[in-house]
Amino acid sequence: MAGFVEDLTPREDALSLVSSSLGFPWGIRGGNNVLSVPGCRILKEIVSGEDFPPFPRSTRDGYAVLSSDCFGASPGNPAFLRLAGEVPMGLPPSFRLNAGECAIIHTGGILPEGADSVVMMEDTDSAGDWVELKNAVQKDDNIVSRGEEFSRGDVLLQAGRKIDFRTSGLLSMAGVLEAESAGLRVGIISTGDEIVPPGTMPLPPGKFRDVNSALLTSLIGGEGYQVSYYGIVEDSKNALASMLERALAECGTVVISGGSSVSMRDHCSSILENLPEPGLMIRGILMSPGKPTLIAGLKDEKKLVLGLPGHPFSCFISAYTVLLPLLNALIWGKPLESWRKIFLPSEETVFGHSGIEEFVPCVLREGRVFPYPVKSSFSKALALSDGLYRLPASQETIRSGEEAEIWLW
Numbered sequence: 442m443a444g445f446v447e448d449l450t451p452r453e454d455a456l457s458l459v460s461s462s463l464g465f466p467w468g469i470r471g472g473n474n475v476l477s478v479p480g481c482r483i484l485k486e487i488v489s490g491e492d493f494p495p496f497p498r499s500t501r502d503g504y505a506v507l508s509s510d511c512f513g514a515s516p517g518n519p520a521f522l523r524l525a526g527e528v529p530m531g532l533p534p535s536f537r538l539n540a541g542e543c544a545i546i547h548t549g550g551i552l553p554e555g556a557d558s559v560v561m562m563e564d565t566d567s568a569g570d571w572v573e574l575k576n577a578v579q580k581d582d583n584i585v586s587r588g589e590e591f592s593r594g595d596v597l598l599q600a601g602r603k604i605d606f607r608t609s610g611l612l613s614m615a616g617v618l619e620a621e622s623a624g625l626r627v628g629i630i631s632t633g634d635e636i637v638p639p640g641t642m643p644l645p646p647g648k649f650r651d652v653n654s655a656l657l658t659s660l661i662g663g664e665g666y667q668v669s670y671y672g673i674v675e676d677s678k679n680a681l682a683s684m685l686e687r688a689l690a691e692c693g694t695v696v697i698s699g700g701s702s703v704s705m706r707d708h709c710s711s712i713l714e715n716l717p718e719p720g721l722m723i724r725g726i727l728m729s730p731g732k733p734t735l736i737a738g739l740k741d742e743k744k745l746v747l748g749l750p751g752h753p754f755s756c757f758i759s760a761y762t763v764l765l766p767l768l769n770a771l772i773w774g775k776p777l778e779s780w781r782k783i784f785l786p787s788e789e790t791v792f793g794h795s796g797i798e799e800f801v802p803c804v805l806r807e808g809r810v811f812p813y814p815v816k817s818s819f820s821k822a823l824a825l826s827d828g829l830y831r832l833p834a835s836q837e838t839i840r841s842g843e844e845a846e847i848w849l850w
Contacts, residue, residue, distance in 0.1 A: 466774040481622040481665025492588035505556035559583035628692035653698040678708035699751030713737035730755035754819030780848040795837040802826035
């Protein structure tokens, strides 16, 4: 990549400018079967239609009791209750408990009417129709009350929440099988005469395998968006313009990798300048890596175009900190964060530059954070790191022992 990028916009200002200029959100609709699309984000909040559990149930194998019947019970002063029956699994009990009675109950069993707690099996002995209770219990001990997990009308998931292993079980528990998800298709175009397909073996001198298309496909697809890959385009303005036209006809967002650096051979900037209003809005972002990032849009047609750097780590940082927030803002009206932010003291000094936001790979080891040493494309750093140090533009260096802002994957 040649040349310099001089017209730089702070990253958060760029997100705000693009969102307002293009009138986000765009109200994009998509599929309904969210459980079959892991990684997708829901368009609207999901509200429970019932109490769960719909009945009080036991969390232990033991005896359902009225807690007042066990008051003061101990191994030296046990309480004795008459056995009234056994609660069948998967069915409501056909009896109620009266004072001085108990019932055998299994984990998950429905609490009989009249009972308010469960004594664990190991705290009891039985003989015929009588049960010896050797420990007292309080009301609600060893049970889950009706609606304790969630009640009818409770918000289960907020709009924009991702469907993953943490949330799919909750939806299944609530009987929710369908909800609107974002049906956005993102097109990816790789550029450069030096770029060859990933499977090229052996690698010819001066050539580089197309890392960015795989990186972007995984990153964008992991957010639940549909991805179309348009291959590698030669360093030709006409070829790139033709491929961009095709991709825009088929996708709501198009990402061009490798054509955003200011150089004699890169034509991305001039092509985006000629798009309908507002056209090219961002000509570079005040961050490192990722400075030569271009952002354009077609407001009336509801299209978004980004030109990302060709260097794999720069491409990733731009996609992770700019593209993903914009895709989320496009749908929900706000740039949802795909990372988890924490603060930890750095074990080593991390050097940066004042006046520019910077990102450095990091690793966590036993609760401590270290910078990950890198020299080349950073692809190995992405595979082995746990997240990023973020140095805001106002901070030049993170000293050893100083609290650092960490973005975890």
